[in-house]
Amino acid sequence: MDERDLFERYQDLQAYVDWTSDDAARIQRARRLIQPRIHLLVDDFYEEIEKHPAAARVITGGAAQVERLKASLSAWLSESLEGRSDADYVARRWRIGRKHAEIGLNSAYVSAAMSRLRNGLLDILADAQLARPNARQSQPRTLSGQFCASVKSINKLLALELAVIQDAYEAEHLKRERLAEQERSEVKFRRLIEAAACMVVILRPDHSIAYFSPYSEALTGYAAAAVTGQDFVMLFIPESTRATIMMHLEATLTGRPTKAYEMPILRRDGTQRWLVWNTQRLEDLDGGAAVLAVGQDVTERRDAQERLLRSERLAGIGQMITGLAHESRNALQRIQACGEMLELEVEGNEEAMRFVRRSQEAQDHLRRLFDEVRGYAAPIQLEHTLCRLDAVWREAWNLLEANRQGRSASLVESTDGADLTVSGDRFRFVQLFRNLFENSLAACTDPAIIQICSRNVQFQQQDALEIRFQDNGPGLSPEARQYVFEPFFTTKMKGTGLGMAIARRIVEAHGGEIAVGDVREAGAEFVVTLPRTIR
Amino acid sequence: MTRALRIAVADDEPVVREYFRKILPVLGHEVVAVAADGQELVDRCREENPDLIIADVRMPAMDGDQAICHICRDRPTPFILVSAYSKPATIPDGFGSIRWVYLSKPVKRIDLAMAIKQVCGRNGDG
Numbered sequence: 001m002d003e004r005d006l007f008e009r010y011q012d013l014q015a016y017v018d019w020t021s022d023d024a025a026r027i028q029r030a031r032r033l034i035q036p037r038i039h040l041l042v043d044d045f046y047e048e049i050e051k052h053p054a055a056a057r058v059i060t061g062g063a064a065q066v067e068r069l070k071a072s073l074s075a076w077l078s079e080s081l082e083g084r085s086d087a088d089y090v091a092r093r094w095r096i097g098r099k100h101a102e103i104g105l106n107s108a109y110v111s112a113a114m115s116r117l118r119n120g121l122l123d124i125l126a127d128a129q130l131a132r133p134n135a136r137q138s139q140p141r142t143l144s145g146q147f148c149a150s151v152k153s154i155n156k157l158l159a160l161e162l163a164v165i166q167d168a169y170e171a172e173h174l175k176r177e178r179l180a181e182q183e184r185s186e187v188k189f190r191r192l193i194e195a196a197a198c199m200v201v202i203l204r205p206d207h208s209i210a211y212f213s214p215y216s217e218a219l220t221g222y223a224a225a226a227v228t229g230q231d232f233v234m235l236f237i238p239e240s241t242r243a244t245i246m247m248h249l250e251a252t253l254t255g256r257p258t259k260a261y262e263m264p265i266l267r268r269d270g271t272q273r274w275l276v277w278n279t280q281r282l283e284d285l286d287g288g289a290a291v292l293a294v295g296q297d298v299t300e301r302r303d304a305q306e307r308l309l310r311s312e313r314l315a316g317i318g319q320m321i322t323g324l325a326h327e328s329r330n331a332l333q334r335i336q337a338c339g340e341m342l343e344l345e346v347e348g349n350e351e352a353m354r355f356v357r358r359s360q361e362a363q364d365h366l367r368r369l370f371d372e373v374r375g376y377a378a379p380i381q382l383e384h385t386l387c388r389l390d391a392v393w394r395e396a397w398n399l400l401e402a403n404r405q406g407r408s409a410s411l412v413e414s415t416d417g418a419d420l421t422v423s424g425d426r427f428r429f430v431q432l433f434r435n436l437f438e439n440s441l442a443a444c445t446d447p448a449i450i451q452i453c454s455r456n457v458q459f460q461q462q463d464a465l466e467i468r469f470q471d472n473g474p475g476l477s478p479e480a481r482q483y484v485f486e487p488f489f490t491t492k493m494k495g496t497g498l499g500m501a502i503a504r505r506i507v508e509a510h511g512g513e514i515a516v517g518d519v520r521e522a523g524a525e526f527v528v529t530l531p532r533t534i535r
Numbered sequence: 536m537t538r539a540l541r542i543a544v545a546d547d548e549p550v551v552r553e554y555f556r557k558i559l560p561v562l563g564h565e566v567v568a569v570a571a572d573g574q575e576l577v578d579r580c581r582e583e584n585p586d587l588i589i590a591d592v593r594m595p596a597m598d599g600d601q602a603i604c605h606i607c608r609d610r611p612t613p614f615i616l617v618s619a620y621s622k623p624a625t626i627p628d629g630f631g632s633i634r635w636v637y638l639s640k641p642v643k644r645i646d647l648a649m650a651i652k653q654v655c656g657r658n659g660d661g
Contacts, residue, residue: 326620338550341554367641
C-alpha cells in the first residue's frame with residue numbers, strides 16, 4: 001500500500017471511531033497535563049516488558065538499547081498528543097508499526113502494552129481531575145462531562161494508533177511469510193532439479209542462459225558459471241539444426257510447448273549427445289517470460305536402436321545373400337566341371353592351360369566372396385580356448401604369404417612383455433588379424449610396415465588386452481574413419497568391403513571393442529580391445 | 536593310393552555327369568553307372584553293385600539321399616553326397632555303420648580325391 005492509500009484508510013478509521021476536531025482539541029489540552037509525566041509512563045512500560053520473557057526477548061541490545069527505545073516511545077507519545085493526523089504523520093506511524101514485525105515482537109503484546117499505556121494516561125487525567133480545586137462545586141456535571149469526553153478522545157486516539165500499528169504489522173508479517181515460502185519453494189525446486197537425471201535449463205527470450213542445472217554441467221562439460229548469460233543456441237546446437245531450434249523456442253515463448261523433441265547437443269569436447277526435450281513457457285523470470293527446457297539423455301537408447309536396425313538389416317542381407325549363393329552353386333559347379341574337363345583337353349597347350357588356370361582362380365575368388373558374405377551375416381558361434389595372440393597373428397601373417405608374394409612387407413612386434421593370453425575362439429582371432437593385415441597391406445605401398453603394440457588395460461571394469469595396429473600407408477580419410485567398419489564399405493576395387501566389418505563382429509562377439517586410432521601424421525591405426533576372459 | 540573303385544554317379548546336370556565320367560578315371564577309378572535321377576540310380580546300382588556311389592542330393596523322381604537309403608537297405612555301400620547346401624539339412628537314418636561324406640558344391644577334383652580316400656580308405660574297405 002502506498003502512502004496515499006494508508007492515509008485514506010486512516011481517515012476512514014477516524015470516521016469509524018467518530019474522530020472530530022473536538023477530539024483533537026481535547027488531546028492537545030490533555031497534553032499539557034500528560035507531557036510532564038511521560039517519563040513515568042515510559043519507565044513503567046519497559047519495567048513491565050521485562051517481567052514478560054515472551055516480550056522481552058526481542059530486546060537484545062541490553063541497557064543501551066532500552067534507553068534508545070525509551071527515547072523513541074517518549075517521542076511517539078509526545079507526537080500522538082499533538083493531535084495531528086496528516087498523511088506524513090500516518091506514514092511515520094505505519095513505519096513504526098512495521099518495525100515491531102521486523103524485530104519479531106508478538107502483536108498480542110503490542111495490544112497489552114497499549115492497554116497499559118491507556119491506563120497510565122487515564123490515571124494522569126483522573127489525578128488531575130481529582131486534584132482540581134473544588135471551586136465551582138455548583139457545576140459538577142460539566143467537569144464530569146469534560147473528563148469523560150477527554151477519556152473518550154484518548155481512547156479513540158489509542159485505538160487509531162493501535163490500528164495503524166497492527167495493520168503495518170500484519171502487512172510486514174505477510175510479506176515475510178511470502179518470502180520464506182518462496183525460499184522454501186525455491187529450495188525444493190533446486191533439490192528436485194539436482195535429483196533429476198536430466199538437463200534443466202532456463203533460457204531468456206534472447207536465448208541467453210538464466211539457469212543451468214548441475215546435471216547439465218556434468219553432461220556437457222561446461223560449468224554453469226561459464227555458460228550463464230551465453231547464447232544457448234550458439235553454444236550447444238549444431239549449426240545445421242539451429243534454425244529449427246530457434247523456431248521451437250519462439251513457439252514455446254508464445255505459449256506452445258514442445259514435447260518429446262529429439263535433438264543432439266554439443267559437448268565441450270566436441271562430441272554429441274542425443275536428448276529428448278520438453279519445453280514450456282515460464283511466466284515470470286525477473287519480470288519477463290522465459291523458456292524452461294528439460295532434456296533426457298537418450299544417446300544409448302539410440303545407439304541400441306541403431307545396432308538393432310543394423311542386425312535386422314544384416315539378417316535381411318544375410319537371407320538374400322544366402323539365397324543368392326545357394327542358387328549360384330549349381331552354376332559354379334558347371335563352370336568348375338567344364339574348367340577341369342577343359343584342362344584335360346588342352347594339356348600340353350601352355351597358353352590354353354594358362355587361361356584355364358586364371359578362370360579357376362576367378363571361380364575360387366567368387367566362391368570366397370560368397371563364403372565371406374554368408375559368414376558375415378550368419379550368427380557367430382564361438383569356441384573358447386586360451387589363445388596366445390602373438391602365435392595367432394603370426395599364423396594370420398603366414399596365411400597371407402600368397403598376398404605378400406612379390407611385395408616388401410614386414411610385421412614389427414612391440415609387445416613390451418605384455419601378457420598376450422586371451423580367452424576366445426582361435427579360428428575367429430586368426431580371421432580377425434588376417435582381415436586387419438589384409439586391410440593394411442591393400443592400403444600400403446611398398447615397403448609396407450605393419451606394427452603391433454600391446455598393453456594391459458581396463459575395459460568396462462575388466463582386465464583386457466589392447467592391441468594397436470599401425471601401418472605406414474596413406475591413413476584414413478575422414479569418410480573412411482567414419483565408415484571403415486560398415487559392411488560393403490570399401491575404397492578398393494576388389495573385395496566385398498566386409499573384412500573390417502567382420503573384424504568388428506568378431507571383436508564385439510568377444511565383448512571387446514575395435515576403433516580407429518587417433519589421427520596420426522602417417523598411416524592408419526586401429527585399436528582392438530579384448531577382455532581377457534569372456535563373461 | 537586307393538585301389539581302383541567301381542563307382543556309380545548320379546546328377547541331373549548333363550555337364551556334371553560328363554565331368555564325373557571324365558575325371559574319375561583320371562583319379563584311377565571306373566565309372567560303372569551314370570544316372571540322371573534317383574530312381575535310375577537305384578535301378579542301375581542293383582544291376583552293377585558299385586563299390587562307391589557319388590550322388591547329387593536334389594534330383595527329379597527321387598532325391599539322392601533317398602535313393603541311397605533304398606540301395607543301402609539291400610546292400611550297404613559307401614557314398615558321397617554332393618549338395619548346394621553347406622551342411623546337411625538332415626542326416627539320413629540308418630547309415631551308422633556305412634562310411635560317407637558330404638561335399639558342398641562346387642566340387643573340385645581334389646575334393647573328390649580326398650573324399651574318396653576318406654570314405655574308401657587305404658585298405659579299400661567299403
